[in-house]
Amino acid sequence: MADAPKSATLTIGDNTYDLPIHSPTAGPDVVDIRKLYGQAGVFTYDPGFTSTASCDSTITFIDGGEGVLLHRGYPIDQLAEKSHYLEVCYLLLYGELPSAAQLEEFESLVTNHTMLHEQMVYFYRGFRRDAHPMAIMTGVVGAMSAFYHDSTDIHDAHQREVASIRLIAKMPTIAAWAYKFSIGQPFIYPRNDLDYASNFLRMCFAVPAEDYEVNPILSRAMDRIFTLHADHEQNASTSTVRLASSSGANPFACIAAGIACLWGPAHGGANQACLEMLKEIGSVDRIPEFIARAKDKNDPFRLMGFGHRVYKNFDPRATVMKQSADEVLELLGVENNPVLAVAKELEKQALEDPYFAEKKLFPNVDFYSGVILEAMGFPTSMFTPIFALSRTVGWISQWKEMIGDPQNKIGRPRQLYLGETARDYVDIESR
Helix, strand or coil: CCCCCEEEEEEECCEEEEEEEECCCCCCCEECCCCHHHHHCCCCCCHHHCCCCCCCCCCEEEECCCCEEEECCEEHHHHHHHCCHHHHHHHHHHCCCCCHHHHHHHHHHHHCCCCCCCCHHHHHCCCCCCCCHHHHHHHHHHHHHHCCHHHCCCCCHHHHHHHHHHHHHHHHHHHHHHHHHHHCCCCCCCCCCCCHHHHHHHHHHCECCECCCCCHHHHHHHHHHHHHCCCCCCCHHHHHHHHHHHCCCCHHHHHHHHHHHHCCCCCCCHHHHHHHHHHHHCCHHHHHHHHHHHHCCCCCCCCCCECCCCCCCCCCCHHHHHHHHHHHHHHHCCCCCHHHHHHHHHHHHHHHCHHHHHCCCCECHHHHHHHHHHHHCCCHHHHHHHHHHHHHHHHHHHHHHHHCCCCCCCCCCCCCCCCCCCCCCCCHHHC
């Protein structure tokens, strides 16, 4: 016997309204308020939408209290440990893990779309040399609709598929070229005989005078960074992509909007903020001073890279990222890099301190990814572009899901208006 439909009763004055309650496969129940304004003439008030489900989705599930992150039902630690980025891309895009033949075909498709239209080289040259790589990425991705006219019709399933592959395939090239342009070095073209992460590292660090041999440990660490940042449910940038998409904007414009949102320091800049904090600490002997400041409620200083807004227990991505960080630091060493020496000792002291254990302030994925990228030689200005590269598949998966949703309608949040009521215009002579 099926369970009876659940509902909530809302009383406003002398009137009551029944609101349907939907039960998800995982997570809290959801009160459906879609008809509330039409029936009762009132809006709900939820700044930041932190208690509002803006859509239904089958892609990613997060339980912050339990430290759970699932992509299509698969735990993130298993994917990061046993899978690789392009397989996770396939999973996010199509809902199931691929067969060996499907994965080979998908990887081949992505690999053969990594080059950029040659005229885009001139587009890069229109930026100032000191432009931030995120500014370049936002502009270049938005401009892709001017170069790839055959994949902008969102109502054509084939064009949506082509746009999806193009964005995943070309984003490493776009990010690497943004880096190369910012440091005044020649662009390095992708190679079809390299895997996704190795190709990106080579495009960033090779020069025409001598090639760059990709170390497999570094390539694996970079692939894990991509995998662990691939999607994270309805965060600010994903919600931005969905909102832009709801207007019918082309996919390149929608992803460019996501990149612009991710650029905000409260969202995509966490690992950069972590490295800046490590540089502020400066030396290992100053760590106790900063730990004491972090414990002082009257001191505004916070240890960046510890704890997480969503994960109240532990960040499930951090364990695998720590393993990669340890491997990279063992390979490259920390002797000549005071920032990495501070990071390693800070991690040790914080994990041994009862205060941080009690508050569940464990190192998160941003702490370890920042350490890895610093060790590899990336400047902090490239941390967020690498995040954007990683998150592209999540944005595209959410975009495709929304386009195919029969309930899709243009986003239109409401407001609690607190301004002036209607008043008459006063001529300037009388003011």
